[in-house]
Amino acid sequence: MKNIFIFCLLSLALCQGAIAHSEHSMISEGAALSIAKRAVSKLSFKDLGYNVGKLSKQWSLLKDTDFTLLDSKGNYFLVSATQTDIGKIIYLKITTSGQLISVNENLEQ
Numbered sequence: 001m002k003n004i005f006i007f008c009l010l011s012l013a014l015c016q017g018a019i020a021h022s023e024h025s026m027i028s029e030g031a032a033l034s035i036a037k038r039a040v041s042k043l044s045f046k047d048l049g050y051n052v053g054k055l056s057k058q059w060s061l062l063k064d065t066d067f068t069l070l071d072s073k074g075n076y077f078l079v080s081a082t083q084t085d086i087g088k089i090i091y092l093k094i095t096t097s098g099q100l101i102s103v104n105e106n107l108e109q
Contacts, residue, residue: 026096032077033067036092039100040067040081050103052090059083076101 044060
C-alpha cells in the first residue's frame with residue numbers, strides 16, 4: 001500500500017511538471033516588437049537597471065516603424081529602436097518567452 005501511495009504522488013508530481021512546462025510558449029516576432037516598444041516607453045521615465053539607464057522623453061514618442069527585428073534565431077529576439085531626431089539606436093534582447101534581458105547602445109554579439 002505504501003508503494004502505491006508513493007507511486008501516485010510521483011505520478012502526480014510528474015504530471016504537474018509537464019503541465020507547468022507547457023505554459024511557457026515561444027512569443028511571436030510581433031510580440032517581441034511590442035515588448036520592445038513598451039520597454040523603451042518605460043525607460044523614458046525610469047531607469048530600470050539596463051546599460052542605457054533612463055532615456056530622454058523623446059524615446060517615448062517612437063512609432064512602430066522605428067522598431068526593427070534584427071534577429072530571431074536561437075533563444076532570443078534582437079530588436080533595434082531608432083530615435084531619428086537625435087540620431088541614436090538602442091538594441092533590446094528579448095527571450096523567446098518574452099523576458100527583456102538587455103538594453104544596450106552597442107550591438108551585442
